[in-house]
Amino acid sequence: MAAEESVRRQQPSDCDGGNCLTSDEAIIAQQDRIQQEIAGHTPLLSERLELSVLYQEYAPEDQVYQDKIKDLHRRYNHIRRTRPDGNCFYRAFGFSYLEALLGGGPELTRFKEVSLHSKDELIRQGFTxxxxxxxxxxxxxxIAIVEKRPTISELLAAFNEQTVSDYVVVYLRLLTSGHLQKDSIFYQHFIEGGRSVKEFCQQEVEPMCKESDHIHIIALSQALNVSIQVEYMDRGDGGTTVAHVFPEGSDPPQVFLLYRPGHYDILYK
Structure with missing residues (x-):
């Protein structure tokens, strides 16, 4: 998170005509350097940590966040961090849900069946x-690995392998895009800037490192029929986090995530 803030602080505020390209190239190069620094020091997914580690991220006198962490601590005991690379929602969702399926059972069978046929559905929608x-x-x-009931450490190792983890993220992005376009009449109302749903997907959903918002979470949760609860923690009024369940009214949640502006981590009760 500090690295992301560093990008914003160091970016030029403006440029004149002849210098814009040079300025843009410098910003991109700087962002690449910072992402490499993050990758060198931050795993894609951390070990499970005590939730109390959050207190250390904010100054003791920052009463807003200290109170909200205290509220969060009443319902959750642990957290698993994700790398702040713009893919954190998909990576957090993918790992948390598969972790919940390690015990096997009908939900794993259902998810495997849905996932197996999802490629054909995407092809019918026009994906190559x-x-x-x-x-x-x-x-x-x-999913086949999960069927063999590996340890959590083995699943974590798989998700921390860059290629495997990124391929999972890409496929979850494709499923999200597919669902948005399949129900484009409904989702069009949530898209700003005069863009079509297809344009939004091409620009904000399918590319790697694009951050996710409500519309992405709603679409993925509906596409896979998985209930996701997100705890929102920001500087809003009140000393409590705000919980949203996707799809609305679904119960019980199977995945629990913590959202702080621009970033998602995994929560555990």
């Missing part, structure tokens, strides 16, 4: 089979 096949295969391979 050649483009999505490798991502789908990796996704199904990971």
């Amino acid at each position: 089979e050649f483009t999505i096949e490798d991502f789908h295969n990796t996704f199904m391979d990971l």
Whole structure:
């Protein structure tokens, strides 16, 4: 998070005509350096940590956040951090849900069936089979690993392997895009800037490192029929976090995430 803030602080505030390109190139190069620094020091997913580590991220006199962490601590005991690279929602969701399925049972069977047929659904919507096949295969391979009931450490190791983890993120992005476009008449009302749903997906959903908002979470939760509870923690009024469940009214949640502006982590009760 500090690195992300560093990008914002160091970016030029403006540029004149002849210097814009140079300025943009400098910003991109700086962002690349910072992302490399993050990658060198931050795993894609951390070990499970005591929730109390959050207190250390904010000054003791920062009463707003200290109170909200205290409120969060009444309901959750642990947290698992994700790398702040713009893919954190998908990575956090993917790991948390598969972790919940390690015990096997009908939910794993259902999810495997949905995932197996999801590629054909995407192809029917116009996605190219050649483009999505490798991502789908990796996704199904990971589900096959979960069927063998590995330890949490083994699942974590798989998710911390960059290629595997990124392929899972890509496929979850494709599923999100597919659902948004499938129900474009409904989702069009939530898209600003005069863009079509397809344009929004091409610009804000499918590319890696694009951050996620409500619309992404709603679409993915509906596409996979998985209930997600997100605890929102920001500087808003009140000393409590605000919980939202996606899809609305679904119960009980199977995945619990913590959202702080621009970032998602995994929560555990």
